Structures are given as C-alpha cells and as structure tokens.
Amino acid sequence: MTATGSELRVDDLLSAARDKTGLDEFGDDWFLEPLGVLVAALDDEAQLSEQGRAMMHRRLTALLADRLRLRALQRAHPEIQEVRPVVAAEICGLPRTGSTLLHRLLSSSPQLTSTMSWETTYPLPFPGEGADAAERKHRAQQRQQAFLELSPDFGDLHTVAWDAPEEDVILVDRSFTSMSFESFHWVPSYGDWLRSADQSKAYAELHQWLQVLQWQQPQRSDLRWILKSPHHLTAVNTVLDTFEDCSIVMTHRSPARAVPSYASMVSNLTKQYSDTVDDAAIGRYWSERFAASLRAFTRVREARPERFVDVRFDAMLDTPVAEALRVLRSLGRTPGADDRSAFESYVERDREQRSAAHRYTPEEFGLSADQLDADFAFYQEEYL
Template sequence: MDKARAKTGLTDFGDDWFREPLDVLVHSLNTEAALSPMGFELTKHRFTALLADRLRLRALQRSNPEVLDVEVRVAAEICGLPRTGSTLLHRLLSASPQVTSTLSWEVAYPIPFPGEGQDAQDRKRRAQERMQMFAQLSPDFGDLHTVVWDGPEEDVLLLDRTFVSMSYDSFYSVPSYGDWLRSADQSPAYRELREWLQVLQWQNSDRSLPWVLKSPHHLTAVDTVFDTFPDCKIVMTHRSPLNAVPSYASMVRAMSSQYSADVDPVRIGQYWSRRFAMTLNDFATARSARPDRFVDVRFADTVSKPLEVARQVLDELGLPAGPADDAAFEAYLTQNRTERHGSHSYTPTDFGLSEDQLHRDFAFYSEVYL
C-alpha cells in the first residue's frame, strides 16, 4: 500500500473493507504458494499496480462525481465451470451491436493515463506488451486459451482489484484463501465491479448498451450478482465435469508454473475437483430460488451450432437477433477460425483424478443438467 501511494502520489483508498481479503491472500501466498523468486517479484509488482488502481479510482470519482451517476445495465453474466464453451459464447455474443463487453486492454488498464486522448493508445500499447510478456512466461497457455489484447475478456480481472477473485487460486496454490473466498460476503466486491463498469462507460458516451460479461467466478456469488445487477440473467454453460475439470487443471498447471517451481498437478486436480463440486452444490440452491433468471447452454451445441445458440441466448435476454447480429456473428466466427488454436493432451489421472471419482462426485450435477 505504501508503494502504491508513492507510485501515484495519492493516499485515499476509500473504504478499507478490502484489507481483509488482501490480508488473507498475502498470508496464504507467504505460507502456501511456494513462490519462486521471479514469482515473488511478479506478484509484488502486480499487487502494487492493483492497489494503485484503487487509489486512481477514488481520485477519478472525486474529480468527476458524475461517474457515480452512470447507469449500468448488465444483461448477462455467462458462467459455468471453466472449459465449457463460455469463452466462445462470450466472444460471439459480444460481437452483437446490441451489447457491449469488457475488453482485454481495458480490464488491464481501466483508468485513463494522464493526458491520454480518447483513443487510449498508450493503454492499448501497454496491454499488447503485457500480453507478449505473458506469452513468453507461459508459452503453452495459448494452446489452452486464445487471448486477444483488444478482444472481449473476463470481468473477473476487474474484481482482482478487490482481492476477491477466483484469479488468485487459479494462478497460485493458496487453499486457505480459496476456503475464505467460498464463505465470504462478496457484496462489497460486486459493488466495486459496478463502479468499474461505470468508469468504462463514462469514458465512452456511445457505450450505454447492456453489458454481456463472463467469468466462472460468478458461480461463487450468484445471489450477489442478482442483487447487484437487477436486470442480469445467468447464462449457464454446461459440459461434463469429466472433461471440464481435468481441462481446467491443465490450464491451472500452465498458469501457476510462472509463479512457482513447485507445481503439483495432483494437488491442482484434487483441489479444483473439490472446489467445483462444492460450488455447483451451492449454485443449485441459489438457482432454485430464482429459476427464471437462468439460461442454459450446452457445450456441444455451442460448438456445433454457434449461430443458433447465440440467437437463442439473445432472445432469452430480451434482445431478439436481427440481420445486423447475424452478420456480426458470422464475422466473428470467420475471425475465430484464424486465431491460434493449439491442442493439449491430458488425462484425469495426470491430476490424481479418475473417471469413477468424477462420475460419483458430480452425479448430482450430471443427472440434472447433462
């Protein structure tokens, strides 16, 4: 926090509620994550930058109080287990001229730089450089998840600035933080997510469209999503956990290897299998209370008939698709075919899992939704 103050020349972090998640996370990193020297330096730099953004957010709100009056409408949060087709669906829906979405460069740098023009060229350049560095640190990651610096990206990266985020136990082995996150009241974090969306809208007066957002993190706070964004529906993507859980474990192994030399694939697999089973159990309870707020999409349908699925989802959101949407969807699918799509091989046993165990642990989910 002192480094962030020195970096920005600002002192006001606003409400200090974030100190609890930050303290829990830092303690977990120091005692559990087995950070490498480079991982330690990268993390320290990242946390300083996130805290600096908190300072800049409060300064921007003080100097431009009208930003707090910006009306934010979230039409949908796309979520499901990771590796269930949510990224394809998100990027496809985001192509619609009826909606807007968080972009990769702006979740990395949401606050305008001093003296920056409307085109945000400095932030876009920084985002490209940052993505190139990430690709060097995790060369296999692009085979698991295509990242485009100016394309739609998960809004959970805005939540990172609250230190209440699934990002952290995905990039680090921090099980005590993960346990804390499951039981935490996330409403202050979602209040701030709304504030970040206000900032993004305020920067572009043409951006008053409904938001279509996406992250599996939102499975951990379904009721809070609904309370924060009254118009929002949850678009739930479904795929067999037999595929989704080992696939995500493979992704976590690739991400966490840049921060620690002690990456245990069995620990990763067992952690995320337990975590997702508990999350889906909790999700079922939240869903039963407000069933009209959910839209179900199956992975196989997203892959085999993406245009039809995109049109159906827009209809469910009260935004019927027209010719302009169809043209935008077709254009995105053409672009998507040219982006990098590698392959990676893995089996459940690589992560200490078995098909029998996954069948058993997720039977309650598979019997209802698959």
C-alpha cells in the same frame, strides 16, 4: 505445501502504491481483509520463487495503485456516479465449457458490449490520454507478449488477444476477492475464505468499474453489458442482487472433461510463480471446489429459476450462431440481421485463429473419469 520465504507485507504494498501514485486515499478499507488473507496465503502456502514474489509484489502494488486512482477519478468527476450500466447477463459456467466462445460471440452483437482485455488491465485513463486509449492499448499488447513468453503453451489452452472481450473478474481482482488468485497460485486457505465471504462490496466495486468504463465511452449507454467469468459461481446470489436486470447464462459440459482441462490451465499458470507445483493436488482441489460451487448454484437456481439460461457445450460447438441468437432472445433482445452477420463473422475468425488442441488426461492431475462422473452425478443428471 510450505513457504520458502515471506517477503510480501500488506503495509509495504500499501506504501508502495502510495509512492507509485502520489495518492493516499483508498476509500473504505474493507479490502484490507481479503488482501491480508491473500498475502498470508501467498507467504505461507504458494511457495513463490524469487521471480514469483517479485512479480506478485508488482501485481499487488499495481492493483492497489488502481484503487487509489479510481477514488481520485471519482472525486474529480462526480458525474461518474450517475452512470447507469445495465448488465444483461453474466456467463458463469465451469471453466472450459465453451463460455469464452459464447462470451466473445455475444459481445460482437451491436446490441451488447463487454469488458475488453486491454481495459480490464488498464481501466483508468492515463494523464493526457486521448479517447482512443492508444497508450493503454500499446501497453496491453506488450503485457500480452511478456505473458506468453512466460507461458508459451497457454495459447493452446485459452485464446489470448489484447483487443478481445475478456473476463470482468480481472476488474474484481482490484478488490482482492477473486478466483483469479487461486488460479495462479496454490493458496487453499484463501480459497476457503473466498467461498465463505460476503462478496457484496466486491460486486459493488465491479459496478463502479463498469461506470468508469461506460463514462469513458458514452456510446455504451445505449448497449447492455454481457460479462463472463467462472468466478461468479462463488457468488451467484450476489451477482443477481447487484445487477437487477442480469440473467445467469450457464454453460454446461461434462465435469469429467472440464475439470482436468482447468487443472491443466492452472498448472500452466502456477509454474510462472513457483518452482514447486503439485499437479495431483491441483486436480483434487479444483474437483472439490467445483463440486461445491455447483451444489450451491443448484440451490440458488431452484429459488430464482427465471434468472437462468442454459447453454450446452456440444450445441455451442455444433451450431454457435443459432445458440447465440437463442441466448440473445432469452435476454429479452430481438436479434436482427446485423446480429446474425456479426455472429457469423466472429465464428469464421475464431476458426481461423484457433490454436492446436491441448492434450491432457485426468490421471495427470490425480483424477479419474469414473470418479469425476460419480462426484458430479448430481449435476450431470440434471443438466447434461
């Protein structure tokens, strides 16, 4: 895929963020490398439409503005650096493997907390805002509505709720070292860079974002964080090194089902930004990326087996409460009656809110079930 235009420039984005905030201190400039790789890939490969380029200019400017605001907040409140978030687990199976259900289920436990959708979008308090974060929540609702207007079918792929637990990778987006970008755009060169990069500084910044969120709600100090994103498969060792108390909860489902499902989601997202979307290329891309990620995951797991917990997709669908209680025990927490009640209540709400099943076939994305079974046999033989 070739570019139709080049309107994104790193210097322009940095200037726009400074103008937007009136701030100029970004801190350590390590982020300029991933930002530069991403911008080049967006210009050269993504075939952004005029609307897509405008949306990405706003998005990247907003992410940079948050970096400026984070540094300003840390200078104004040095006590933030003393906050100690404890991450109990990162859920990081392949996409479309029941990880969202497990994440939101566990997040309902009175012993755990998670990143909420509205605060991953607006993690920093607005000037004069009260503890209820009313303005940020209102904007998050508006943003969700606008998103669903652009992708009306997305709700059939992934339950969207501005006030529900959401992936912490949205915080990592502000480091420009995130699988989010290749899930919304055709940027294979960026994907190559991401999987060869040392992501330790991005995860150090994720820790800082958790500090900020916990500082805003001190009651979280008594809770442990339960986080989730398939992005973490690109840096499993780094996750374990950054969060010393963290386990990896790995959700498992046949890649012959999971990969085409994710390709369908990516196609849906990419069409917001580009008028030229090659579904077969998307299918092949994610099949190859996930096979490589699972091979790397297997090597890490062999070296640090005590840090992993397994959850199978069928079990999550058949006995979600029992699975959540089992995982909670595996994380060193003793489930109580309040945990069981919270899990049962969430399952009931989820069944009421669940959208119609999304229909797709592997062939729509240049794939076949037989080939996927062959390509992922090393994984399925071990974990399914």
